[in-house]
Structure formats: structure tokens, C-alpha cells
Amino acid sequence: MELLNGKVEDLQAVGFTALWLPPASKAAEAQSMGYDPYDFYDLGDFSQKGGTKTWFGNKSELMNLIAAAHSAGMHVYADMVINHNSGGDATEVNPIDGKTRWTKFAPASGIFPATGSAFTHLPTRL
Numbered sequence: 082m083e084l085l086n087g088k089v090e091d092l093q094a095v096g097f098t099a100l101w102l103p104p105a106s107k108a109a110e111a112q113s114m115g116y117d118p119y120d121f122y123d124l125g126d127f128s129q130k131g132g133t134k135t136w137f138g139n140k141s142e143l144m145n146l147i148a149a150a151h152s153a154g155m156h157v158y159a160d161m162v163i164n165h166n167s168g169g170d171a172t173e174v175n176p177i178d179g180k181t182r183w184t185k186f187a188p189a190s191g192i193f194p195a196t197g198s199a200f201t202h203l204p205t206r207l
Contacts, residue, residue, distance in 0.1 A: 082138040082146045089149040099156035105143050106161075107135055107188075109168025117167035120188035127189035130168055166195070173197045 085100070092100070104115030107123035111132025119130055125139030133139070150157045169183030175197060184197035 082142040086142070086146045086149050089146070089153050089155065093153040093155055097155065099158060100146075100150050101158045101160060102143075102146075103137065103160050104162060105135060105137060105159065112136060116162055116165070118162055118165055119168040119186070120190050120193070121161075121163070122190035122192040123188060129189045166200070 082102075082105075089100075104118060105124050106115065106118055107120040107125065107127065107130055108115045109117040109119045109130060111130050111134070114136055120127070123129065123135075124143055125134040125137070127133065137143070147157050166186065169185055170187050171183070171185035172181045173184050173196060174180070175182045175184070182197065182200075184195070184200050186193070186195040188194065
């Protein structure tokens with residue numbers, strides 16, 4: 082994000098009106114491009130999954146980029162994959178198929194801890 086921040090004026094000058102940013106939250110690995118989200122509330126400020134910053138930086142760098150884009154009259158769009166979750170911290174047995182799955186999540190942000198019940202729903206009647 083920091084590198085792109087220095088290019089905002091150049092992009093605006095050649096006609097760009099918006100930036101479409103990749104997922105900014107912590108992924109299953111620190112070196113991931115973000116399309117395997119782990120902690121949606123960690124924008125590169127918690128040491129987890131092999132590093133503190135995300136592939137693209139941290140929250141401060143992201144906010145600076147957004148501010149620079151807005152100052153240049155540009156829109157900013159966030160690309161998110163909110164129906165995915167990856168990099169579970171532990172396994173559990175899935176109650177539907179009986180197989181072991183990586184469904185326990187204990188993110189450092191503490192905002193969205195999850196277990197298998199967050200990923201499965203058994204109907205009360207068929």
C-alpha cells in the first residue's frame with residue numbers, strides 16, 4: 082500500500098478515477114495475497130499467521146493510501162471474500178459428514194472467533 086500511495090497523483094493524472102484494492106485483512110499466511118482470509122479485523126497490526134503486516138502493509142498504510150486517493154478525488158473499492166475463511170487453528174469433527182475439518186479460529190483481534198457451528202447448520206427438521 083505504501084508503494085502505491087506514492088503513485089496516486091500519477092494515476093489520477095492519467096485518468097484513473099478509482100482504486101480497487103485486494104483484500105487488506107490478514108490471510109492464512111503472512112505472505113498470502115489475501116484471498117484466503119483468516120482474521121477480517123487484522124489489517125496488519127497483530128502478529129499471527131507468520132507475521133504482523135499483511136502482504137500489503139498495515140492499517141496505517143492502508144488508511145494513508147485511502148486518504149491520498151480521496152484527496153486526489155478518487156474512489157477506493159475493497160475486494161473482499163467474506164464467504165471464505167482459511168487458516169484454521171485447530172480441527173473439529175464436522176457433524177454433517179463426520180470428517181475432520183479446520184474449523185476452529187482464534188484470531189488475535191478477538192472479534193470473530195469461530196468453531197464448526199459457524200460453518201455448518203443442521204436443520205431442525207427435514
